[in-house]
Amino acid sequence: MDYSKVAKQVIEAVGKDNLVAAAHCATRLRLVLKDDSIINQKALDDNADVKGTFKTDGQYQVIIGPGDVNFVYAEIIKETGLKEVSTDDLKQIAASGKKFNPIMALIKLLSDIFVPIIPALVAGGLLMALRNFLTSEGLFGPQSIEQMVPAIKGLSDMIQLMSAAPFMFLPILVGISAAKRFGANQFLGAAIGMIMTTPDLGGAEKFWDILGYHVTQTSYVYQVIPVLAAVWILAHLEKFFHKKLPSAVDFTFTPLLSVMLTGFLTFTVVGPVMLLVSNGITDAIVWLYNTTSFIGMSVFGGTYSLIVMTGLHQSFPAIETQLLSAWQNGSGHGDFIFVVASMANVAQGAATFAILFLTKNAKTKGLASSAGVSALLGITEPALFGVNLKYKFPFFCALIGSAVGALFAGLLQVVAVSLGSAGFLGFLSIDAKSIPFYFLCEVIAFAIAFALTYFYGKTKAADVFAEEAVAATADETVETELAEDVVTEETNALQDETIISPVVGQAVTLADVNDPVFASGAMGQGIAIKPTKGVVYAPADAEVTIAFATGHAYGLKTANGAEILIHVGIDTVSMDGEGFDQKVSQGSTVKAGDVLGTFDSAKIAAAGLDDTTMVIVTNTADYASVTPVAEGEVAKGDAIIEVKA
Numbered sequence: 001m002d003y004s005k006v007a008k009q010v011i012e013a014v015g016k017d018n019l020v021a022a023a024h025c026a027t028r029l030r031l032v033l034k035d036d037s038i039i040n041q042k043a044l045d046d047n048a049d050v051k052g053t054f055k056t057d058g059q060y061q062v063i064i065g066p067g068d069v070n071f072v073y074a075e076i077i078k079e080t081g082l083k084e085v086s087t088d089d090l091k092q093i094a095a096s097g098k099k100f101n102p103i104m105a106l107i108k109l110l111s112d113i114f115v116p117i118i119p120a121l122v123a124g125g126l127l128m129a130l131r132n133f134l135t136s137e138g139l140f141g142p143q144s145i146e147q148m149v150p151a152i153k154g155l156s157d158m159i160q161l162m163s164a165a166p167f168m169f170l171p172i173l174v175g176i177s178a179a180k181r182f183g184a185n186q187f188l189g190a191a192i193g194m195i196m197t198t199p200d201l202g203g204a205e206k207f208w209d210i211l212g213y214h215v216t217q218t219s220y221v222y223q224v225i226p227v228l229a230a231v232w233i234l235a236h237l238e239k240f241f242h243k244k245l246p247s248a249v250d251f252t253f254t255p256l257l258s259v260m261l262t263g264f265l266t267f268t269v270v271g272p273v274m275l276l277v278s279n280g281i282t283d284a285i286v287w288l289y290n291t292t293s294f295i296g297m298s299v300f301g302g303t304y305s306l307i308v309m310t311g312l313h314q315s316f317p318a319i320e321t322q323l324l325s326a327w328q329n330g331s332g333h334g335d336f337i338f339v340v341a342s343m344a345n346v347a348q349g350a351a352t353f354a355i356l357f358l359t360k361n362a363k364t365k366g367l368a369s370s371a372g373v374s375a376l377l378g379i380t381e382p383a384l385f386g387v388n389l390k391y392k393f394p395f396f397c398a399l400i401g402s403a404v405g406a407l408f409a410g411l412l413q414v415v416a417v418s419l420g421s422a423g424f425l426g427f428l429s430i431d432a433k434s435i436p437f438y439f440l441c442e443v444i445a446f447a448i449a450f451a452l453t454y455f456y457g458k459t460k461a462a463d464v465f466a467e468e469a470v471a472a473t474a475d476e477t478v479e480t481e482l483a484e485d486v487v488t489e490e491t492n493a494l495q496d497e498t499i500i501s502p503v504v505g506q507a508v509t510l511a512d513v514n515d516p517v518f519a520s521g522a523m524g525q526g527i528a529i530k531p532t533k534g535v536v537y538a539p540a541d542a543e544v545t546i547a548f549a550t551g552h553a554y555g556l557k558t559a560n561g562a563e564i565l566i567h568v569g570i571d572t573v574s575m576d577g578e579g580f581d582q583k584v585s586q587g588s589t590v591k592a593g594d595v596l597g598t599f600d601s602a603k604i605a606a607a608g609l610d611d612t613t614m615v616i617v618t619n620t621a622d623y624a625s626v627t628p629v630a631e632g633e634v635a636k637g638d639a640i641i642e643v644k645a
Contacts, residue, residue, distance in 0.1 A: 001068050006049045007075030010062055013040040013047075022082050023090040024073040025573040026546075026553035026565065027523055029062040030087060032094045036060060045364075045390060052367070052522040054385045058094030063522050066555045066565045066618055067546045088574045112181045112608070113228070114317040117173045118419060121321060124166030125418020126428055131159045132417060133432040167325050171196045171220050171227040178228055180605075182235035188255055189231045195263050196220035196227055196271070208267075215267050218275065222325035225281070226266070226274040233270065234262040278322065285323065289336055294410025297340060301406025301445075302399050304344035308380060316341075320419060327417060334415035338429060339438070340406050341422035342378075346442050347401035347449035349375030349423070351394035352383040354453035358465050364390075370521045374511050378423040382520030393461055397452035405445025412437040494622060494645040495560040500592060501640045502539045502566050503613050505531035507630040513612060515570045523565065524620035527628040527640050529613050531568075534599045537636055538590040539564060539615065547588070548573075551580030551597050555618075556590070562643055563619040568599050570610045579603030593637060617643060 010029065011019070018039075020032040033039070036055065044050050044062065051063040064072050077084055085093070134156045137144045146156050166173065172193035179189025202217040220226050241254040288296065320335045327334045352372035356365055364387065371382035388395040414437050420429035430438045457465060508528040513519045518528070536554065540562070546555025552572040556564045568580070579600035584590060604611040620626045623643050630640040 001049055001072075003068070003071040004075045006047070006064070006068075007072050007079055009043065009047055010050070010072070011076060011079055013043040014060065015039070016080060019080055019082060021085055021090055021093045022073065022076055022080070023085050023087045024069050025087055025571075026066050026548060026555075026567055027063060027069060027517060029064060029069060029073060029076070030090055031060045031062065032058065032090060033060050041390070048363070052386060052517065052520070054516055056516075057091065059090065061517075063517055065523065066553070070546075086574075086576055087571075088576060091574065109181065110317070113174065113177045114321065116177050116180075118317060120166045120173055121170075121324070122419045124163050125324060125416075126420060127159050127163035129418050129429055129432065131156060131163055134159070136432045168221045169193070169197050170321070170325060171223055174224055174227045175231050178231040179235065182232055184231060184235035184238050184258075185255070188234060188238065188259060191259055192230050192234055192262055192266070193227055195259075196223070196230065196266065213268075216272070218267065218271055220271060220275070223275065223278055224322055224325070225278040226271045229270050229274045230262055230266045233265055234258055237261055281319075281322065285319065286326075294407050297336065297410030298403045298407035300337075300340045301343050301409075302403030304340050304402060304406075305348055305380070305384065305395065305399060308344070308384065317419070324416075324418065334417050334431060335419070335429075336410075336415050338416035338419065338422055338426065339409050339414050339441075340402075342426040342438075343405035343409060343441060343445045344398075344402040345375050345378055345380050345423050347398040347405065347445045348380045348383045348388060348395070349373070350401060350446040350449035351398040351453040352387045354397075354450045354457065355387050355391065355394055357454065358457040358461075360465065367520070367522070374520065376423050377425060377511065378421040379511055379519060382516055382522075385516065386520060386522075391457075391461070391464070393456050394453045397456060398449045400452060401445045401447075401449025404448050405441045408444055409438070409441040412441070414438050414441060494562075496642075496644050497540065497558060497560040497562060498639045499539045499558075499562065499564065499615070499617070499641040499643065500537075501529065501630065501634040501636065501638045502537045502596070502615060503529050503531045503535065503568075504533040504635055505529045505613070505633075507628075507632060507634050507640065508612060510614070510616075510628070513570070513614060514610060515614075518567070518614050518616065521620075524616045524618045525626040525628070526565075526614060526616035526620075527630060529615065529630075529634060529640075531599075531601060531611055531613055534601055536566060536568060536596040536599065536613075538592055538594040538596055539566070539640075540592050542590055544584050544586055544588040544590060544596070547582060547584055547586045549582070550575070550577040551582035551599070552577075554584070554596050561619075561622075561645075562617055565614070565616040565618050566596070567614040567616070568611065569604050570612060572604060572607075572609055572611075575604070575607055575609070578607075615640060617641065 014031060014033060015038055018034050020034055023030045044053050049064065051065060053060065053062050134145045134152065146153055172190055175189035175193030176186050179186045197220060201219040203219055204216055206217040207214040208217065237258040238254060241257055242250060245253055316337050320337050323335045349372045352368050352375060356368040356372060359365055367386050371386050375383040388398060412434065414434040415431055416429045417431050418429040420426055424442060427435050427438050506529065508530055510521065510526055510528055511519050513528045517523060538556065540558040542556035542558040544554060545557050550573055552568050554566045558564065580597060582597040583595050584597065590596065601611045617626045623645055625644045627642045628640065629642050630638060634640060
């Protein structure tokens with residue numbers, strides 16, 4: 001790569017005078033710009049050295065790749081005269097130019113609280129769906145499976161108990177997550193949730209007589225908003241007492257006073273008021289669903305992807321949790337938001353697949369195939385930002401497909417009874433009786449979005465793809481001529497090998513990683529691991545080609561030719577090395593299993609970041625196949641990736 005050339009191309013594309021500040025992480029340039037609308041996006045999309053672009057948190061990010069990004073960044077600094085800044089400084093610069101938006105702040109708050117507890121809700125919800133499948137009449141005849149096979153009734157009852165527990169004791173889960181977000185002790189947050197759901201509460205008909213004041217023994221099972229308010233009060237009380245009490249008594253009396261005062265305020269004032277608010281919100285949503293019916297569903301379906309672009313959809317888990325809790329408690333209709341999201345995601349995936357058949361650009365084809373599959377499984381960001389919005393018309397064709405699919409879902413009263421993957425696999429979360437209708441609506445959304453995109457691309461947008469075809473032919477000719485000189489050398493350099501796990505933990509599919517660059521496969525194929533031990537080991541005999549001073553990422557080239565990126569955590573570059581201890585340097589030679597460095601997951605969590613560790617084969621394109629082979633728990637030395645030359 002010609003670093004100077006790439007830097008000049010990036011500067012030209014975004015505008016030299018448009019640059020406010022620039023930083024970089026392990027894989028991408030992070031730019032703050034004055035005006036995003038003047039970016040020459042086509043120039044960046046057509047640049048073979050740029051692996052992708054996207055915007056998030058006020059930053060325009062250009063994916064270059066590990067190792068190369070350092071030199072490109074250095075050339076950008078040289079060309080522009082900008083001051084070098086850290087990624088953390090860049091965040092502040094990006095934020096400084098924005099006015100405080102209370103709505104977006106609330107959305108971010110709700111997202112931070114509810115996203116960590118979604119796995120528990122998914123587990124409970126899917127168990128609920130299984131119970132519904134076993135007890136619903138009319139699926140396989142006039143009787144339910146449970147009625148036809150009485151021997152499974154005990155199992156069915158056990159599943160019912162397990163499915164109800166996460167929702168019944170939802171305040172405990174919310175209390176833990178909210179306490180972390182508000183800066184309170186998480187176990188005190190759990191204690192508040194336990195107090196609000198304890199079985200000893202007598203309910204609305206019981207009360208405590210406190211100096212002549214009747215305090216109702218309200219139980220807050222299935223509730224969300226009351227516990228959020230209670231834990232917010234807890235956090236402020238805890239911080240107050242930590243500051244005011246002497247260290248000798250702080251450990252004992254801060255928890256005591258914080259919990260006691262929070263509990264009293266919860267049962268006397270906060271809880272009753274917030275319960276009215278909570279029930280009002282749920283009733284309003286149900287009323288809206290009942291009133292607007294399929295028309296409202298269609299409008300929602302036609303705008304859902306627009307909502308995703310703004311980030312507002314991050315607040316939906318809080319609303320869906322409330323709907324599911326109400327349904328579990330015997331009221332409401334279930335979760336219609338999940339159904340709409342599924343229609344939208346499938347439609348965007350369909351439009352992306354249509355582009356796969358229309359374009360002659362190899363880079364776009366590769367991205368469209370992976371992004372399309374990802375969208376069908378519920379992750380649409382790669383499809384949205386990488387393909388559909390690039391051409392614009394596929395995005396709008398998908399909105400139409402989503403609107404029609406959601407309309408039919410409304411007509412057929414398809415609702416979800418749990419959270420899950422909002423895509424083709426979403427049937428696992430759907431009310432058992434509605435599963436056939438759900439598939440029908442998904443097929444409708446897919447077919448309309450695909451057909452509209454394909455035929456529009458063949459007619460109205462044919463010139464766009466014709467130009468791509470000409471450019472692709474020219475590029476292929478040049479590439480063939482260049483490749484003929486080095487093909488033998490390259491072929492001989494690469495060998496089959498097995499890459500072993502660099503960390504101990506739980507294997508995670510790369511598509512499930514909460515980072516669009518890694519999830520989309522833009523950096524290459526690989527696997528992610530949720531670590532349970534803060535040590536990074538060498539995954540093969542290799543040379544350390546990149547050793548970031550921050551200790552959060554390592555680049556290695558194995559003896560057999562594989563180029564591997566190990567990236568500890570998401571956005572952990574912002575920690576500036578805090579909690580990381582690097583044990584190797586660039587140019588070091590290591591053996592498989594040697595310690596590369598250590599990290600502190602507790603400090604990563606305290607910074608509000610995710611410690612999921614990505615293991616990427618960055619030269620994936622050089623291999624015939626790069627296949628993740630690990631599932632579940634992985635230990636030091638376990639095989640995680642097979643590469644075939």
